[in-house]
Each structure stands twice: as structure tokens, then as C-alpha cells.
Amino acid sequence: MFDKTGVATPEMLKEIVPSEERRKRGPYAVFECFQKIPCNPCQTSCKFGAVAVFQDINNTPQVDFEKCTGCGVCVSNCPGLAISIIDETYSENEATIKIPYELLPLPMVGQVVDALDREGQVIGKAQVIKVQSSKALNKTNAITIAVPKDQAMLVRNIGLGGN
Numbered sequence: 001m002f003d004k005t006g007v008a009t010p011e012m013l014k015e016i017v018p019s020e021e022r023r024k025r026g027p028y029a030v031f032e033c034f035q036k037i038p039c040n041p042c043q044t045s046c047k048f049g050a051v052a053v054f055q056d057i058n059n060t061p062q063v064d065f066e067k068c069t070g071c072g073v074c075v076s077n078c079p080g081l082a083i084s085i086i087d088e089t090y091s092e093n094e095a096t097i098k099i100p101y102e103l104l105p106l107p108m109v110g111q112v113v114d115a116l117d118r119e120g121q122v123i124g125k126a127q128v129i130k131v132q133s134s135k136a137l138n139k140t141n142a143i144t145i146a147v148p149k150d151q152a153m154l155v156r157n158i159g160l161g162g163n
């Protein structure tokens with residue numbers, strides 16, 4: 001399943017992204033939740049009914065991309081920090097990525113930060129578009145960044161050290 005680093009492989013990622021046609025229509029959720037664990041806040045927090053954890057709570061969640069609006073509510077509710085929201089329609093050359101972010105301090109809107117891949121390697125720069133700070137104890141802060149479109153499926157974290 002995972003490679004030896006524990007990072008999802010390209011084959012695994014192919015299974016969880018919507019069709020190219022859907023990707024062109026607007027924001028969508030990417031659930032990088034591959035392990036069978038007893039968990040379903042993604043399902044209970046989605047008011048659009050877009051997430052199904054079929055029959056057994058240990059099953060991995062399935063997203064109905066025709067129902068998913070890319071609202072991002074599930075991002076802050078997922079204890080596994082497994083969900084991101086991608087919007088490839090943001091501009092001609094850039095996509096936005098909303099990611100959960102547990103570190104402090106939070107970045108500022110407009111700040112240029114390091115764009116990190118799943119393994120934590122710096123692969124470019126990103127601009128912070130939105131910062132959502134959650135005061136609820138069981139919810140996670142979320143950061144939206146803009147990156148070059150071809151990095152939309154690569155960038156999954158940020159670093160504040162490289163400004």
C-alpha cells in the first residue's frame with residue numbers, strides 16, 4: 001500500500017481524485033485516508049451528504065464528487081489531518097489548496113511561504129490566501145494557499161522559514 005516512507009503513492013492518489021471533468025468544475029475534497037480506522041467525523045460534518053463510510057465505521061470514507069461542493073468543513077473536523085480541498089479553477093495558472101494546519105504561529109494572509117510536499121521537502125513557494133482559525137478544541141485550523149497548477153496534487157504542507 002504505502003511506500004516505505006509511509007507516504008501515499010501516485011497509484012493510491014489516483015484512486016481518490018475526481019475525474020478531470022469534475023476537477024475543472026470547481027473545488028473538491030481529497031481524502032488521503034487509506035487505513036481502516038474507527039472514525040467518521042468527515043461523514044457527520046458534511047451537510048451535503050457527500051461522504052459515506054459504508055456499513056462498518058472502520059471502512060475508509062468514499063466521496064461523492066457530484067455532492068461535494070469543496071466547502072472545506074470536513075478539513076477542520078478530521079482528526080487525522082487527512083483532507084485537503086483543491087480548486088484548480090482559482091486562476092489561469094494557479095490552484096488553491098486548503099490544508100489543515102496545527103502549528104503556531106499561524107501564517108498571515110498574503111505571506112509567501114515554502115510549499116512542502118507530502119514528505120516535507122520544499123518544492124516551491126506558495127502564497128497564503130486565507131487563514132481560518134478554529135477556537136473549538138476538537139477542530140483544526142486551516143490554511144488556504146495558492147500554488148502553480150501543476151503542484152496542486154503535490155503540495156500538502158507549508159513552512160514558514162523561507163520568506
Ligand code: SF4
Pocket residue numbers: 028029045046047048049050051063067068069070071072073074075085
Ligand atoms: S468539502 Fe464540504 S461538501 Fe465536500 S466532503 Fe468536505 S464537508 Fe462535504
Ligand code: SF4
Pocket residue numbers: 031033039040041042043061077078079080081082083
Ligand atoms: S475524519 Fe479523517 S481520519 Fe477520520 S475517517 Fe474521515 S478522513 Fe479518515
